[in-house]
Amino acid sequence: MRKMSYLLPVVVIVIVGLLSSIFIVDERQKALILQFGRVIDVKEDPGLAFKIPLIQEVVRYDDRILSRDVDPLEVTPLDDRRLVVDAFARYRITDVRQFRQAVGTGGEEAAARRLDSILRAETREVLGSVSSNDILSTDRAALMLRIRNGAIAEANALGVTIIDVRLKRTDLPPENLNATFERMKAEREREAQDEIARGNEAAQRVRAQADxxxxxxxxxxxxxxxxxxxxxxxxxxxxxxxxxxxxxxxxxxxxxxxxxxxxxxxxxxxxxxxxxxxxxxxxxxxxxxx
Known part of the structure; x- marks a missing residue:
């Protein structure tokens, strides 16, 4: 009876240790096994995996395609006509080992912030090399491809692959919007006055001919x-x-x-x-x- 009282805690400890050494890798995730903060192994296939209890820990990262909305930023094209650009990117963590080394314990949120900085810098550089008409046109696929290709190298250093970059919205700044509207209104009024003058001239010619x-x-x-x-x-x-x-x-x-x-x-x-x-x-x- 006394032996059973000693054996029971040992069995419990063994069971707890066995359970804590088993973990499940979800098909939507990739897992790193860390030992004292150093990467020991990478688990990318879904299913059961093992680790050493108390010594090793598991860190999981999302293996799906993620999206990142870039905060609106002002760009100045070649014609010095400032624009407010709103963009987003889709990316995926492809190298979790490098990803861990690049962002440390900050995880996906830290990577998203760094990716945001990369995309903002590349967007300013690309859109600053073209005119505002090119940016405001509906055919902007080439510009978005240039932004993506320019940001790929820096994103790869994070263990991330950028899949796509899209410009959602390109508008004039609020302080310039009214001025632009008034200028467009003045141009339309001038065109209307020209049309009225030409109409009056034509009417005068018709009246003179009729007289x-x-x-x-x-x-x-x-x-x-x-x-x-x-x-x-x-x-x-x-x-x-x-x-x-x-x-x-x-x-x-x-x-x-x-x-x-x-x-x-x-x-x-x-x-x-x-x-x-x-x-x-x-x-x-x-x-x-x-």
């Missing part, structure tokens, strides 16, 4: 009317001449009657004439009697 056409048409119409009137007067005079030549006395009689009709109408002024006036020749002549 000239009206004058020409009216003049031509008057000329034709005068020609027609002259021809009618000539025909009338010819008729009068023929009538006068055929019977002069009757023609004089007809003209006198026409004069009586036009002058002796209701509402006309009163005529005070002597009865012997020649105006009344046909009223008192033998011809009038007939």
């Amino acid at each position: 000239r056409t009206v004058v020409e048409l009216v003049s031509e119409s008057k000329r034709q009317a005068e020609i027609t009137r002259g021809e009618a007067d000539a025909k009338r005079n010819a008729i009068f001449a023929d009538a006068f030549g055929a019977d002069p006395e009757f023609f004089e009689f007809y003209r006198s009657l026409t004069a009586y009709e036009r002058s002796l109408q209701q509402g006309n002024s009163t005529l005070v004439l002597s009865p012997e006036n020649e105006f009344f020749d046909y009223l008192r002549s033998d011809t009038a009697d007939r």
Whole structure:
């Protein structure tokens, strides 16, 4: 019985030691076995693994593709038009041994901060070598590839492989946005004024052409009317001449009657004439009697 009381703690210690020497490597992770802070072994395959209890420890790192949002930064392109750039990167820890040596106990967060500095520096360098129009254009794949390729070497020193870099947003700084908007507004207003001026000029030309056409048409119409009137007067005079030549006395009689009709109408002024006036020749002549 006394032997059992001594044996039980030993068994418990052995079981605890055995359990503490076993650990599981997840398929989404890679593990380092450290002994007194020094890397002893790397476990990359998922499954059970062993370590020496109390002497060795296990540090796990994510084996999946990670993303890092770069804090917005201002860049100055070749045309000195400042822009605020927002980017992100996707990366993966490929060499956990080198990763541990590079970041120490800081782990993934320390690596992310260092990666952030690398990407910010490379972004400033690449975007500072092109114009703002190239940055603001929709075809920016070449710029993002240059940033990625420039940051790969420094990232590899951390045991990290950069898979992709993307520019999410490129905007003007708030203090420049209003000035740019006002400049664009002024340009549009100037273009509108130019269009209005050109429209007024064209309208003036149309009105002038129309006025000239009206004058020409009216003049031509008057000329034709005068020609027609002259021809009618000539025909009338010819008729009068023929009538006068055929019977002069009757023609004089007809003209006198026409004069009586036009002058002796209701509402006309009163005529005070002597009865012997020649105006009344046909009223008192033998011809009038007939």
